[in-house]
Amino acid sequence: MKISNETIIEMYEKMVKIRKFENRALNLFAEGQFGGFVHLYIGEEAVATGVCEGLREDDFITSTHRGHGHIIAKGGDLKYMMAELYGKDTGYCKGKGGSMHIADATKGILGANGIVGAGHNIATGAALGIQYKGTDQVCACFFGDASTNQSTFHEGLNLASTWKLPVVFVCENNGYGISVSQARHQNITDISQRAVSYNIPGITVDGNDVFAVYEAVSEAVARARKGQGPTLIECKTYRWRGHFEGDPTVYRPEGELEQWKKKDPIPRLEKYMLENQVMTQDEIDKLNAKIDALVEEAVDFAQASKFPDVSSAVEDVYTDIVEEGRSR
Template sequence: MPDVVAEYTEQLIDQLREMILIREFETRVSSLFEDNELPGFVHLCLGQEAVATGACWAIDDDDFITSTHRGHGHSIAKGLEPDRMMAELFGKETGYCGGKSGSMHIADVDQGMLGANGIVGAGPSLAAGAGLSIDQSDDDRVCLSFFGEGAMAEGVVHESMNLAGVRDLPVVFICENNQYGEMTPAEDQHNVDGFEARGEAYGMPAETIDGMSVHEVYEATAEAVERARNGGGPSLIICETYRYHGHYEGDPMTYRTEEEVEQWRERDPITTLEKSLVESNNLDESDVEEIRAVASERIDEAVEFARDSDYPDEQAAFEGVYTEEI
């Protein structure tokens, strides 16, 4: 890590800021949900911040991503604003989708965020469609598609990977293996020795990396993105990571031990990077505290914005339902 820190110091510091902002957003959402301020359900990515941050650092503003039901980190990493995201979670009209999407369906097509999705495995099909559109328009954009290892058992994921492989589409499939599909361990869901076989079956490069290392995620994604931009087709990246909270907020988590969670926390992507930057004298403890304070203040503002925003008018339920007649 010392050589990496020396070469990528400023980038790593900025990535640390982003991961801390995601962590602060998710921690606050957890508290707000517990206090019954948020409707519906929320699924948090605490512990998985390095995947969203590292991957989205490897793409440009006009590239695309598709997300999952656990998509707050992906959204922030793609450039969505915490205030409008928080307003969406509150069901307010100032949210990205006018308060209609809630946590699991946040989208901002203008920002290249083609949507979080409550349907497991639905994102890769949207990404394949985006890749096909890019291919037909003959530009050099790419699409990242985030999905969990549980989605690897969904037929639509295989169909999407097959289409991308056959057509050499510019799609990077990013599997966040957080070890559990809802409450079931990954090894109880898939009879394969490593998920690389899934990508190789469809003729694309595939690799498994440390999803707790923001730099390793960045490097692997950057290589796959460059290949896709140059006409080299899709790739599959499996990021080994872990969610600290349950599948959903309120999940009793009887399917795993506290010792297991603690072992993964020892590899925390944020504290590990903080330690490396401090030990290399690129940051001191006061700098880290300042980064955390700025992130906390930013989320304070987002919560205040959401609380002060209005709920949508009842008539808004009929808006955005149908496309305009051509």
């Protein structure tokens, strides 16, 4: 598959954006600038990027608790994301969702989700909506290895395959369900094997190779658009940080993280770009500087924003009912 230089540069930019946003978020969290649960995606950037590059702007995604990468790759704005991490009024969710619940319906982002496996059925429903309306959109559903043990995985894939719905199921196999390694949480190595049960294509790709992800997704998206139903794509990858910030990661064997750091998807793509004259080192440096500035702009925006007025706590529960607040 021939991938244009323009696409390669776009993918590089997305991956670096995710990495830099999250590294900055990590430090801000450590400084105590904001609280809550923060689940970082560092190390897995090639998956979100390769998948979203294969989608159109009017396609949909469902995300997970580890969602920053998906949101950025689908076109989320760093300013509103950072403001949401801070719980500010200008955040994507006006401070009501935080890191785990960022959504942007205008970009087809149907939300990050705090319940492991919840996206399987929601993505299937979005695809049902697409099929019902007769458009050629698709919905990509991100989920982790451990969520494939939830009943929702079976229910979602069963319904989507039975009704030939335009979903691309993207399993980010990062080797762990929180602290429990894949070998300890399921009796298989390749999750793509589970596609057999639904009579749909299942493929395992190197999740740290953005080209491999992009190609697999492009093929799956093409099938979905033609009404040929869902595909299960397993992307093998690794999360560098703990399950959440503050996780001591006592469960990792010694040397495992270091081995995976050698497979960092970002330098890997840089190397390719230099070798194939996609970008010069100078251009790469300039792009990195531009993204640094974007991230700083997002932090400034978040810090300068106000916290939501407490009266807004009772708003947005319903479209038309606002319950009484407190008298204080």
